Amino acid sequence: MTSGALYIGLMSGTSTDGVDGVLADLADPHHPLIRAHVSLPMPEPLRQEFLALNTKGSNELQRAALAGNALARLYAAAIRELLEQSGNIAQSIRAVGAHGQTVRHDPAAGYTLQINAPALLAELSGIDVIADFRSRDVAAGGQGAPLVPAFHQAVFSASIPRAILNLGGIGNVTLLHPGEPVRGFDTGPANVLLDLWCKEKTGQAYDVDGRWAASGRSHPALLEALLRQEPWFDLPPPKSTGRDLFNHAWLAQRLAPFLAQGIADTDVQATLQSLTARTVAEAIERHAPAIREVWVCGGGALNSALMSELGQALGRPVHPTSGLNIPVQLVEALAFAWLAQAYDQGQAAGLPTVTGARHPSVLGCRYPA
Incomplete structure (x- = not known):
């Protein structure tokens, strides 16, 4: 050493x-x-x-x-x-x-x-x-916040435009364009709402590999309500967030009319997974359309269902950072x-x-x- x-x-x-x-x-x-x-x-x-x-x-x-x-x-x-x-x-x-x-x-x-x-x-x-x-x-x-883009720039920069996405409780993305200043910002909830709903309904701390979400179907109307009823998503960078905003009260308010209609718990979980994928994809498309590939770290990178949906939403290659020799966790x-x-x-x-x-x-x- x-x-x-x-x-x-x-x-x-x-x-x-x-x-x-x-x-x-x-x-x-x-x-x-x-x-x-x-x-x-x-x-x-x-x-x-x-x-x-x-x-x-x-x-x-x-x-x-x-x-x-x-x-x-x-x-x-x-x-x-x-x-x-x-x-x-x-x-x-x-x-x-x-x-x-x-x-x-x-x-x-x-x-x-x-x-x-x-x-x-x-x-x-x-x-x-x-x-x-x-x-x-x-x-x-x-x-x-986010705190890590300078670190991401130092260790993950490449000859092509690349994004480093952390999927912890909150999602944050670092945008690395060769020859340009690094940019980064929070994208919204990553695992925080997924874990909250899973714990409340199953007693499990998190949805292992997205299996519970996979047993349901994403609900288009609920997804649009979650997206369009929250002004934070439309704010331009720089921006950051946390549990101060995305918490049980936030989710309960938006779920109420859908629960009254009898939406299945598994469909809620599938929709929350779609919310994570969609907010990341929209943020990258809006603010960094030239990004060619996305490398993912954090607990969400271990959720294969989320990673698959994220790849579909982004229309770009999505890989765990372990492929760059740094384990996602x-x-x-x-x-x-x-x-x-x-x-x-x-x-x-x-x-x-x-x-x-x-x-x-x-x-x-x-x-x-």
């Missing part, structure tokens, strides 16, 4: 299903090498607390602080496993990039909130922690290792062409061990 180029990246996303971690050698930041990786499930009580903190509730300040401490301990457990896999080389790790758990995101109001306890994580791990990646860009008038964790290095090097990863900020910004804040 290369001394001085080792970073750990940790990510717990909108789906709140777990923590992914990587230990990466970033001696060549355009060709990162993953030396170890780990995925730990989110304990159900912590997951439910994060979901509850997405909306107003009682005693929020204390609950958020305690949830941050619990997340730091989970992050520390992930770091221990990474170090065990790699020979306990904590002294060689330059820093840990730890994003925290986003529970509120409203850049129009000038704030974004990630629950985290980076000082505690630095204490527990004995390694410097770099966190708070969104707020500097928001302070400069930007969306603070590790792209975002690797991105936060890369962002930690970018902070160390004073590299501006907050890009106005992505977020709409007034100027580029170095993202993050360091918490020494």
Whole structure:
């Protein structure tokens, strides 16, 4: 391993299903090498607390602080496993990039909130922690999201126009055109509504490989209602979103007349899958029609039914990023290792062409061990 180029990246996303971690050698930041990786499930009580903190509730300040401490301990457990896999080389790790758990995101109001306890994580791990990646860009008038397009540009650029699509809870796309500034924005719900409906109706955390959706049929009228009754979809980039908008209340309001007509639960699931595919396809067609191929990461890339429908909607080749030698579930964790290095090097990863900020910004804040 290369001394001085080792970073750990940790990510717990909108789906709140777990923590992914990587230990990466970033001696060549355009060709990162993953030396170890780990995925730990989110304990159900912590997951439910994060979901509850997405909306107003009682005693929020204390609950958020305690949830941050619990997340730091989970992050520390992930770091221990990474170090065990790699020979306990904590002294060689330059820093840990730890994003925290986003529970509120409203850049129009000038704030974004990630629950985290980076000082505690630095204490527990004995390694410097770099966190708070969104707020500097928001302070400069930007969306603070998506965070990863600079990383995507560094590691995924090619000689043809290419899109990198992350299908986590929320979908976001990075548009890579040779010789042009990188662009990126959120496309809307990816798995967040699919998982919500599946959990509510089947008790399962998610629809494995889209099998439950495949047992139903997409409902054209419901799909159009979901698309046309939400003004956010028609907003131009830069734009970002989250559970603040796409949540149970949003879905329940739009489903009500269709449930009254007796629509099948499986048809709702199939329609929500179509919503993900359609919003991605319309966003790319509207804002980057020259894109030739789409590479997909995040949990949605493991859903073959969704990937197939996405390919049909896009009319372009759609591939998992594992075909580019980065496993789909590790792209975002690797991105936060890369962002930690970018902070160390004073590299501006907050890009106005992505977020709409007034100027580029170095993202993050360091918490020494």
